[in-house]
Amino acid sequence: MLRHASTSRPFSRSLRSSEPHMQAASNLGVFLDAADYIDSDHPDVQRFAMNAAAGAASVPDRLSRLYLAVRDGIRYNPYVDFHSLEIFRASSVLRAGHGYCVGKAALFAAACRVIGVPSRVGFADVRNHLATPRLIELMKTNLFAWHGYAECLVEGNWIKASPTFNMTLCSKLGVAPLEFDGVHDALMQAFDSQNARFMEYVAQHGCYFDVPAKFLRAEMARLYPHLAGIESPLGTSLEDDANAA
Template sequence: MPATTGSPTDHEHLLRSTEFLDHDSPEVRAFVDRVVTDHDAPAREKAVRLYYAVRDDVFYEVYGADLSRAGLRASSVAREGKGFCLHKSVLYAAAVRAVGVPSRLVFGDVRNHLASDRLKEHIGGDVFFHALTSVRLEGRWVRATPVFNKTLCRLYGMSPLEFDGTADSLYHPFDDRGQQHMEFLTMHGEFDDLPHDFVMERMRSQHPNFLKGTGTVGGGSLAEEAGR
């Protein structure tokens, strides 16, 4: 399992373009240039702008998501404009590296108390393999989760997660009605790039009914399920 490399004070390797965090691609460069118009702005301001762009401009959808190596590259996510936590975290980690902010991918397991019955049947329960990001701003690491966009949050009765670059942005434990939402169970560590083999092994072992043989998540719509 490819864990984080480099010394605690050496972050140069966490700015590089990689197979999945391919921020030197035309698609990611175009995404960043559209969002960050002032390249001389402070790093935290640029990281926050990119957070909201990934959160709200890349639609959150599990069904139909491509988990192939090509489908999980930041360039593919920027081009398609949709995906779930894996895709959106990859795009955000790549985008902030493009503006000089070191980043890592973080993986864990969460219990989702508000998942629809159909999604839980599809997943095989209410425990989900989950991805987020860790970014280094102003001399410290903070975690950011640019996942659920505002529209989906409104449909599911949740407040969207905010991020100011100074504190962790993680899943709210309760929704707007006080019902329990997300509960972190296990953290699998932080990674310099997407560990595709590890991710797919976890997905197939935890969610055996989730993937088709092609590595594409079966069809449906989270927005429609929220309406029902």
């Protein structure tokens, strides 16, 4: 598999090559196997994937349906408990019905493996120019480290997909929902409906066959001490934030 570390930067740290999820694979089998956090062998995940892909006539169509099921069926919520490793586990995110970008990417990757499509998770630092005031207050920055997305292998090409923001949230933020056709990359939108800057990719951290959950937990606590351990402050969600803006 790809063993990639980002250029050294003072904000976010790179993973060590000794981390288990960074071990090289001699074939694609590792991207089809169930893993600790991309737990594609979980019955709930398998049922979710098979139901979402039912009736699709082609691999791209199956992937597009899985993507929509994760994007809109799992509400985006950055106010999760970063002390808990379960926020990174596909089956736990599915059970909760909400999650942040990494958990949603893990669920999409797991669903891809269920239908026989090799998949992995990738990470990048992104700058969110339309983050809500409450989220900025908690994070003390609009630079989001280790944003998670997924990649799936289609006809020999790794295709990127970001099933992060659900349709109702996009509507409230004034940005078109990100579509995925199972053929072309679907990265976070650069501009909103008013052509204002929305999401900006700052640094890439590579792709891995499983979520480096313990590393991410430590990084979130180091980078965002005001956010780590706070779950839905004052009972809000990002959609509640958008409504109040």
